[in-house]
Amino acid sequence: MGGMDLVSGRGVEVTIGSAVFKNPVFLASGPAGYGLEYETVIDLAVLGGVVAKTITYKPLVGNRGARLRETPSGLLNSIGLENVGCEAFLSEKLPAMVERGMRPIVSIGAEGWEDYERLLERLSGTEGFDAVEINLSCPNVDIGGMAVGRDPELVEKYVRRASEVLGGKCILAKLTPNVEDIVPLALSAEGAGADGIVAVNTIVGMDIDVRNRKLVFDRVTAGLSGPAILPVALAAVWKIARSVEIPVVGVGGISSVDDALKFFMAGAAAVEVGTAIFYDPELPVRIIERLEKDGIPERLSG
Amino acid sequence: MSSAGRGIFLTEILDNRALYPDTHVISIKRPAGFPDTEPGGFISIRAVENTTPLLLRPFSIMWQDDEHIEILVKVVGPGSEALSKKRTKEPVKILGPLGGRTFPAPSQRPVILIAGGTGIAPIAYAIKKWSAAGVSNAVLIYGAASSVGIARDILDEVVIESHYATLDGSLGFEGDAVELFKSLALDNSLPEGDIYSCGPRGMVRALCDAVAGLGGMYKGRFAHHYTSLEAVMACGLGACRGCTVPLKGDGESALKTVCSDGPVFDAEEIDWEGWTW
Structure with missing residues (x-):
């Protein structure tokens, strides 16, 4: 069941920068770790790409305290880039x-x-991958992450350096929705040489344990993902796709095949599935099957 | 436990019976290809078709044979409530078997099994499985709020030496399982052996304190204490790093995941003081 299984005679490859992906359905960074943990559960080789858990130069132990909290159709996490x-x-x-x-x-x-x-x-000249996603948007760490990704000038600086050092590889910039306007961030990334924009990372949220009069998370706030954030992500993709020339990868709350189609109609060239992998691990495969059958939906005008 | 054969399976409910009003024994049809498991192993279940609650719910396997997988479901929130209403033949998706470390099979040493409330689930599995395998030197200490919560019938016909504790004194010892353990230990009524426990966190922690507090001639009688932990989980596979438990280390305690490093841990290694979440 590869990307070129042309049920309807349509190809579903997507090209972003120098990289050609066999289909436009990726696994988002975070929920599925390095993909290996899901090995026997789903065949991740059929996906267009698997975005691994964010790595840092040195290992990180992540945050202490509660790391997960369900919300209506959502999930707050405070993992803290453990890697x-x-x-x-x-x-x-x-x-x-x-x-x-x-x-x-x-x-x-x-x-x-x-x-x-x-x-x-360390990554320059390393074989085994041809695409990187710069996480400019993790809300669960004090240094780096969203602290950098909210500032268009810093986005520009970080993306430019990656383009210089990792020249030839596909550079994706993953942006935060926790700003007044995400478009300037996308324009900065594009201007600095990004090959694609990934929108969006989690939305800042928090929860309170009423019975114990206690904050749920040690860091007070956490990152919200899941179906609850889809409309926010969709609006971000819509706006960005109308502002930049490079491809946009839509991510945030995809929970059904139709949800994925919405992102393509909003202007995304590819999508990432994240939190849904927890409760519906077969969803990415169903999205790929639909795209192979019916083709990738054209973006709406407007 | 190996991950071979682990997967997501569409199967169905075979039976759902209320043990008492808020606690159900749910029997699920064992799907073709679902591997054998050891006590402490667990599955995750999707309780609803929509996305509230969002995540699968993890449950210890209470029994498994060629046709069945049984779990014990206590209604504590919307997920368990939805599960408690499932009817025979209703389809259900399960992810499993899960768990990286299960209860070790007993050696020659006797085992003292200590369960609190629904913590009886993996303990019952251990008792039934190991009894069938010829292990006879086991003692059960089982505590609940009242006699209603002591589910003796889930042990079926398996008979081992059993001691019950109820907070209201309606069955057996009046008090909790840990107090009963202490009293039996000091009475020399327990064999020298290893402890296998599962129950509320406070119970297991108190049990560690109780074992540590046994001095003099009782010291070292219970060399190992294995406990099966519970946690809020997202993936159940060790991928998302969401369900951490701190283990004692040289400096700051090390964070392990309940789902894949456990759920069974050496109780003495848990940094109870540091486990504030």
Whole structure:
């Protein structure tokens, strides 16, 4: 069941920068870890891409305290970029992903500029992947993440450096919706050489344990994902797609095949499925099957 | 436990019987290809077709044979409530088997099984499975709020030495399972052996304190204490890193995931003080 299984005679490949993906359905960074944990549950090799959990130069242990809280049709998380670090990722996780037929997209994050440069240096010239997603939008860390991604000038600086150091690879910039207007961020990323925009990361939210009069999360706020945020993500994609020339990857709350189609109609060139993998692991495959059958929906005018 | 054969399965409810008003034994048809499991292993179930509640719900396997997988569902929120209303033949999606570390099979040493409330589920599985395998030197200590909460019939015909504790004194010892354990231990009524526990976090922590507090001639009698933990989970596979438990370390405690590093842990290694969530 590869991307070129042309049920209706239509191809579903998508090209972003220098990278050609066999279909436009990716796994979003975070929920599924490095994809390996889902190995026996779903065949991730059929997806156009698997965005691995964000890696930093050094391993991060992540946040203490509660990390998950359900909300109506949503999920708050405060994982805090727990990851194995770039060395273990490159020596263990990435080769294992490739060996299992996955098309890895390496998500990168940093605790500040020096950390970021060291990570880029380590990744430059490394084989095994041809696409990176810069996580400019994690709301659950103090340094880096959303703190950088809210400032168009910093977005420009981070994206430009990645383009310089990782020249030749497909550079995606994942943006935060936690700003007054996401379009300037997208324009900055595009101007700095990004090959595609990924919108959106989680929305800042919080919860309170009423019975115990206690905050749920140690860091007070957390990131909201799941079906509840789809309208927000869709509006972001709509606006960005009408402002930039490069492809937009839509992510946020996709919970059904129709949800994915909405993103294409809003102007996305590809979609990522995140939180839905928890409760409907087969959803990405159903989306691919539909696209192969009916083709990729054309974007709406307006 | 290996992840071989783990997957998402569409199956159906075979039976749903209320043990008492808020607690149900749900029997699910074991899907073709669903692997054998060990006590402590669990499954996650999608309780609703819509997205509230969003996540699958994890349950210890209480029994498994060629045709059935049984779980114990106590109604504590919308997910368990929806599950408690499932009827025979209703389709249901399960993810499993889950768990990276289950209860170790008993060696020659006797085992003291201690359960609180619905913590009886993996303990009952252990008792039934190991009894069938010829393990006979086991003692059960089982506590609940009242006699209504002591589900003796889920152990079927398996008979092991059993001691019951109820907070209201309506059955057996008046008090909780930990107090009963202490009293039996100090009475020399328990064999020297390993503890296997499952219950509310406060119970397991108190049990650790009780074991540590046994001095003098009782010291070292209960060399190992394995406990099966419960946590809010998203993936159940170790991917999302959402269900952490802190283990004692040299400096700051190390965070492990209940779903894939456990759910069974060495109780003495848990940083109870640091586990504030």
